[in-house]
Amino acid sequence: MKTDQPSAPAAIEIRGVQKTYPNGTVALQPVDLTVREGEFVTLLGPSGCGKSTLLKMVAGLLEPTSGRLNLWGQGVNQLDKSGHRLAFVFQAPTLMPWATVQTNVRLPLDLAGVPRAEADARVADALALVGLSRFAKALPRALSGGMQMRVSIARGLVVEPTLLLMDEPFGALDEITRHKLDADLLELWQKKNLTVVFVTHSIHESVFLSSRVVMMAARPGRIVEEFAIDQPYPRTPDFMVSTEFSHYAKRLQDSLLRASRDTTEEARA
Ligand SMILES: Nc1ncnc2c1ncn2[C@@H]1O[C@H](COP(=O)(O)OP(=O)(O)OP(=O)(O)O)[C@@H](O)[C@H]1O
Numbered sequence: 001m002k003t004d005q006p007s008a009p010a011a012i013e014i015r016g017v018q019k020t021y022p023n024g025t026v027a028l029q030p031v032d033l034t035v036r037e038g039e040f041v042t043l044l045g046p047s048g049c050g051k052s053t054l055l056k057m058v059a060g061l062l063e064p065t066s067g068r069l070n071l072w073g074q075g076v077n078q079l080d081k082s083g084h085r086l087a088f089v090f091q092a093p094t095l096m097p098w099a100t101v102q103t104n105v106r107l108p109l110d111l112a113g114v115p116r117a118e119a120d121a122r123v124a125d126a127l128a129l130v131g132l133s134r135f136a137k138a139l140p141r142a143l144s145g146g147m148q149m150r151v152s153i154a155r156g157l158v159v160e161p162t163l164l165l166m167d168e169p170f171g172a173l174d175e176i177t178r179h180k181l182d183a184d185l186l187e188l189w190q191k192k193n194l195t196v197v198f199v200t201h202s203i204h205e206s207v208f209l210s211s212r213v214v215m216m217a218a219r220p221g222r223i224v225e226e227f228a229i230d231q232p233y234p235r236t237p238d239f240m241v242s243t244e245f246s247h248y249a250k251r252l253q254d255s256l257l258r259a260s261r262d263t264t265e266e267a268r269a
Helices: 051-059 076-082 101-111 116-129 145-157 175-191 203-209 243-268
Strands: 010-020 026-036 040-044 066-071 086-089 163-167 195-200 212-217 222-228
Touching: 010 051, 010 195, 026 051, 026 066, 026 195, 026 222, 040 051, 040 203, 051 066, 051 076, 051 086, 051 163, 051 195, 066 076, 086 145, 101 116, 101 145, 116 145, 145 175, 175 203, 195 203, 203 243, 212 243, 222 243
Parallel strands: 040 195, 040 212, 086 163, 163 195
Antiparallel strands: 010 026, 010 066, 212 222
16 A cells, blocks of 8 residues: 655655746745655646646746745756656656657667667667557557557656656546556556656546645645545445545635635635
8 A cells, every 4th residue: 555655755855945937926835845765746736727837847847936946855857866767657648750659669778878778678668558558669640649659658758757747647548548658657656766746637537546636726826735545445346436536626626715715706806
C-alpha cells in the first residue's frame, strides 16, 4: 500500500509562489504546497485557476514572479545536484510526425548527448514499460491517440525521472482509453517509485489516481482545499464503483462547485 507519507522527504516545496504574467494577469496568488516523495498529487479546479501555471513553474518552464520553489532542497534549475530528474508530459503528444516512435522517444537522450547504444537500450526499456515495444519502428500517424500519448509518456520516462509532471495528459482521449492509461500510470508510479503531480479537470480521474487532491479556484488562482484520498493501492476498477469512491467524488464535486462559484461571483463583481 502506498498513500500520503508525512515522514517521506519533501520532493517539492512551494512557499509563497506567485505569478503575474507580463500583460498584468495575476495567474496565481502566493501559494504554499509541499509534495512528499512518493505522493501522487492531483491539481483540480475550474478553468483558469492556474493549474498549468503552477505545474510549469515546478518544471522550471516558467519563472515565479516571487516566492521560493525547491525540488529535493535545490532550486528548480539545480535539480541534478540532488540526483533527481523530472519529466513533463503535455496534453498533446507533440511527436515529430516524420520520425519513428523510437526516434521520438530517444530525443531527450540525443539532446543530452547520451551514447547511441545506451540510448537505444533505454528507449527499448521505456517502450516496454508503456507496452509499445512492437511499434518502435512505426510512424506516429499509424498509432491511435492513446498510443501516441503512451509514446509521449515513454519519452518522459526515458530520462529515468523521479518526478513526473503531467498536464492533463489524457484529457483529449475517449473514456475507455483514459481509464486504461490511468490504471497503467498507477502501475508505473508504483513500479518506478515516482512522485507525480497530475493536472486534470476530472473529479473521477483525480479520485481514482491520487493520494491527495489539491483544489484550486480562479481569479486570482489559489489553493482553496486539500483532500487525502485515503484508500489502498493498487486501485482496481471495483474501486470506481465503490461507496468510498462515490463519497470522495461527492466531496470533491461540492468543493469544485464552491471553487467555481467563487470564480463566477468574483468575475461578476
Ligand atoms: N502566457 C500567458 N500570458 C498571460 N496570461 C496567461 C498566460 N498563460 C495563462 N494565462 C492566464 O493565467 C490564468 C491561469 O492560466 P492557467 O493556464 O495556468 O490555468 P489552468 O487552471 O491551467 O486553466 P485550464 O484548466 O483552462 O487549462 C488564466 O487567467 C490564463 O488566461
